[in-house]
Amino acid sequence: MxxxxxxxxxxxxxxxxxxxxxxxxxxxxxxxxxxxxxxxxxxxxxxxxxxxxxxxxxxxxxxxxxxxxxxxxxxxxxxxxxxxxxxxxxxxxxxxxxxxxxxxxxxxxxxxxxxxxxxxxxxxxxxxxxxxxxxxxxxxxxxxxxxxxxxxxxxxxxxxxxxxxxxxxxxxxxxxxxxxxxxxxxxxxxxxxxxxxxxxxxxQVDWWGIILLATFIGSLQFVLEHGQQDDWFEDSLILSLSVAAVFGLILFIWRELTYEHPVVNLRVLRDGNLRIGTILTFILGFGLFGSTFIIPIYTQSILGWTATDAGLLLIPSSITTGLMMPIIGKLLERGISHKYLASAGFVIFFIYSFWMYSLMTPDTGSEHMFWPLVVRGVGLGLLFVPITTLSLSTLKGKDIGDGAAFTGMMRQLGGSFGIAIITTMVSRLAQQHRIDLLPNISAIDFKVQQRIDGIKRMFMAKGFSANEALDKAYAVLNGSLMKQSTVLSYMDIFLYLGLLFLVCAPIVLLIKKTGKRAGKPAIDAH
The missing domain is CATH 1.20.1250.20 (MFS general substrate transporter like domains)
Structure with missing residues (x-):
């Protein structure tokens, strides 16, 4: 070797x-x-x-x-x-x-x-x-x-x-x-x-391992991508592929642990740092891709921005992360523990999520989101480098490639799970919020009547008949109700995402150092 x-x-x-x-x-x-x-x-x-x-x-x-x-x-x-x-x-x-x-x-x-x-x-x-x-x-x-x-x-x-x-x-x-x-x-x-x-x-090639891996991962990814739009397990294809994913995973694990030349070396997961790192990488992917997914949807569908403007909004966050990376690298070289940096990253990501939760409205401006997104960049910088370095820190030789493959796969799957769960929750929570808000627009309420009458007169001034104007007034009111309920669902998502990251912060501090030189920082334990 x-x-x-x-x-x-x-x-x-x-x-x-x-x-x-x-x-x-x-x-x-x-x-x-x-x-x-x-x-x-x-x-x-x-x-x-x-x-x-x-x-x-x-x-x-x-x-x-x-x-x-x-x-x-x-x-x-x-x-x-x-x-x-x-x-x-x-x-x-x-x-x-x-x-x-x-x-x-x-x-x-x-x-x-x-x-x-x-x-x-x-x-x-x-x-x-x-x-x-x-x-x-x-x-x-x-x-x-x-x-x-x-x-x-x-x-x-x-x-x-x-x-x-x-x-x-x-x-x-x-x-x-x-x-x-x-x-x-x-x-x-x-x-x-x-x-x-x-x-x-x-x-000698592990053809069955390749087939089982493709079955498990391909089925799981399809279910995550299409589950919400196809009403999850009410759809026969989603149900069948979910079963295929479960059995594919079980058979794949059995095959890789028993075959002499496995296509994926599962034994590398005996390394404690890599096991912890893959779980944390999954959560990181969940937050990274989930928040990258929801912000453009919110700004385009609720605030009416263009795709380019929605994309540009995220650039300060990326620049902040880019600037953070070499600083974090230097801190690790000086012996500051991975777990303290990662724990701080989880707390800062919670602050960002809670900040977004508190400022979201149907007409929030870009100036309101600038600093929360900069905080997001700091949080991601503190999370990515320590978690990735921790995952590979006690691996040697060919195991580094195997470890990198696991962390890469878990980050992608974390993102897929994040987007699938967020899409489902937005749909379900928006329906629930709409039901909760409906009693507030009772037709016998004086303020509601005033608003409907004002909108009706506006449409009549544009040449619509009284009946047509009334129908359009109700449609406008319904649109406002849907927009408000959707914003409330996005607020819930940010709150839950923040709480998930906050729960992870103390868990990271419980990590015990594994590796051959426990007295040294994990980066040196190689």
Whole structure:
């Protein structure tokens, strides 16, 4: 087995390897959210329904979460550099094909292929950065990687909005092509490939493990993406896929623990830090993607903003996180405990959530949300680096790749669970709030009568008959009721999200140091 110190880079080579890995991680993550603002244009030009066009997001997400757990194994089979370069090439070619798709199902297929290439970029980039830095500087390495992972989801919507507004939707895919070509050459010339034993023969490959993993993850991701719109378990397909996900998981765990050459090394979860880290990463993904998902919906559907404006709102938060990353890396290098930083991050994220809960109204301005979003950026910075470094801190050699695959998968699944649960809760809570608010607009109430009469007169002044004007007045009142009940449901989401993070803060402090040198910071326990 290769000495892992031989993978450490110094000077110019480390800078180039770091830039290459960050470029690839950014490419993958931006593409997760960049299409959100272009769905309407895609639907119009490809003649698709809203349900059909949602598959553009679903196909990419399913491919991502299937390939992420397998990346470490594939790197060992084909060589890290070869696999990373091939993934960039697949991603880049698929981006070109997405831009040239002539119908919606072509686009969905090419997005799936793009997701297969993209999922590998995220985890392999993390492994490359981790191994390119000496052990004592891995906190800084994760900080640099974290800048790409945290900033990426926020850059997607404004960049997508700009490209759609000024060019057309295919350009959200074409923008990947020059970056992909540059990253491919940089990978071939600068990235080292560790040697981890012999490759498996075709008959030794864990084909059943791959099939069970795809069944479990693919079914789960579909259920999470489409559960709410299909009324969850009332729908036979959602029910069938939920059963498939449960049995797929059970059989997959049994297979991987009993097969000699498993496609996913579950035994690496014996490491205490990694076990804790995967749970915390799941919660981090829940908060990161959940809050990134709900803010653009609130600003567009309630406040009437454009997609570009909604995306731009999140940029101060991303810049704050980016500025926090190297500071957190330095604090870890100086021996400040991961758990204290992560616990502070959970508390600060709670403050952000509670702040958003207290200021949301049907006409909140962007100036009201600026400072809460800056606080969000500080919280995410304090969470991402300590949790990621803690997860990989006591792993060695090939186990680092396996650990990175687990944390990457859990972050993506946390985001999927977060979006699915938030979507469901918004729908259910809005209905409940509407029922609670209805008694306040009784037709016999004098103030309600005055308002209805005022709206009715306004429509009559525009030339509508008395009956038509009255119907429209009731419709306006109903619209105001729905808007208010939706805002109340968003407020509830932020409150519950904040409470979830607040509960995690003391739990993190209970973490016992694991690793070979318990007296040292976890970053050195390698």
């Amino acid at each position: 290769q000495d892992e110190n031989s993978l450490v880079e110094y000077g110019f080579r480390r800078v180039v390897v770091t830039i290459t890995a960050i470029l690839c991680a950014l490419l993958e993550i931006i593409d997760t959210t960049i299409v959100n603002v272009a769905l309407n244009d895609m639907r119009g030009s490809l003649g698709a329904t809203l349900t059909d066009v949602a598959w553009v997001i679903t196909a990419y997400a399913i491919a991502n979460v299937i390939i992420i757990p397998m990346t470490s194994w594939l790197s060992k089979q084909f060589g890290r550099r070869n696999y990373f370069a091939a993934s960039i090439i697949i991603f880049t070619i698929a981006s070109f094909l997405c831009g040239n798709a002539t119908n919606i199902w072509e686009l969905v297929l090419f997005r799936f292929i793009q997701g297969m290439g993209g999922g590998a970029l995220l985890v392999t980039a993390q492994t490359i950065i981790t191994e390119s830095y000496p052990v004592e500087k891995r906190g800084m390495a994760q900080a640099i990687y974290g800048m790409g992972v945290i900033v990426g989801p926020t850059l997607g919507p404004p960049l997508g909005g700009y490209l759609v507004d000024h060019f057309s939707w295919p350009y959200i895919f074409y923008i990947n092509i020059p970056i992909g070509i540059i990253a491919t050459f940089m990978t071939i010339f600068f990235v080292k490939s560790p040697k981890y034993g012999e490759k498996l023969k075709v008959n």
